Amino acid sequence: MSKTKTIMEHLSRDPILAHVIEQVGPPPEVLRSSHGHPFTVLASSVIGQQLSGKAADAIEKRVVALTGGLLPEQLRAHTHEALRGCGLSNAKVRTLHALSDVSLQGTVNFETLHQQTDEEIMNQLLPVWGIGRWTVEMFLMFGLGREDIYSPGDGALKRAFANLYGDSDLQEVTTKWSPYRSHACWYLWRSL
Structure with a gap:
């Protein structure tokens, strides 16, 4: 079957x-999202929080046009003001920078998250500024393809x-x- x-x-x-x-x-x-890389899926989720799909897509396209992508080094290379200019709120820029920092510092290894339990992933991501339970749940579903x-x-x-x-x-x-x-x-x- x-x-x-x-x-x-x-x-x-x-x-x-x-x-x-x-x-x-x-x-x-x-x-799983078509974005592929788990960090990119999570960054995209942050951008789309509390927005219509159309608005989220438009802002994400502007961010990608500025940065070249949604990877930690690409997002961290741009100032708060530059990212705000793409239509992101102050809180979302702060969250994207915080996520980038934990990835670049190795606090969260996005390459190995798929090997961890849902609870272990929650425990790693919830302390990141601006990341809440809903965001992690969406990430588990669409970033890691968790079915339950x-x-x-x-x-x-x-x-x-x-x-x-x-x-x-x-x-x-x-x-x-x-x-x-x-x-x-x-x-x-x-x-x-």
């Missing part, structure tokens, strides 16, 4: 999610869950989706 079919069959045990699956179709083969992440703080997931499940117990429902909660998130986002 293919991985996609396995995921769909597992999640379809939930009759509400089965209806969404029937409407939306198969999940993507891989959750649910992000309870995600606004869109909250809305989708309320629309589909009403007052049902979040923990009780999402536990049944394991080990494919990241794919369930994908379906919930598509349900909006």
Whole structure:
């Protein structure tokens, strides 16, 4: 049986999610972002926080045009003011510089994060200024392709869950989706 079919069959045990699956179709083969390098995925997540996809894309394109990419040495080579000129907030520039610093200093080794548990990654990234739980959860899903992440703080997931499940117990429902909660998130986002 293919991985996609396995995921769909597992999640379809939930009759509400089965209806969404029937409407939306198969999940993507891989959750990982097309950005590739884990640091770049995380930097892109920071840029896109609390913005529409269109606005985030426009700002990211300006940042890349200025820096040549979203790697630590590229971002750190530019001043706070230069990055602000691309449309980034003060907080986002500070976060991108803080992320770049922990990478360049070796405090966080983005090349080996895939070998660590979700909790170990949380413990490394949450102390970085401006990095919160939601950002790390999105990074785990899209930067590292982790398949069993649910992000309870995600606004869109909250809305989708309320629309589909009403007052049902979040923990009780999402536990049944394991080990494919990241794919369930994908379906919930598509349900909006």
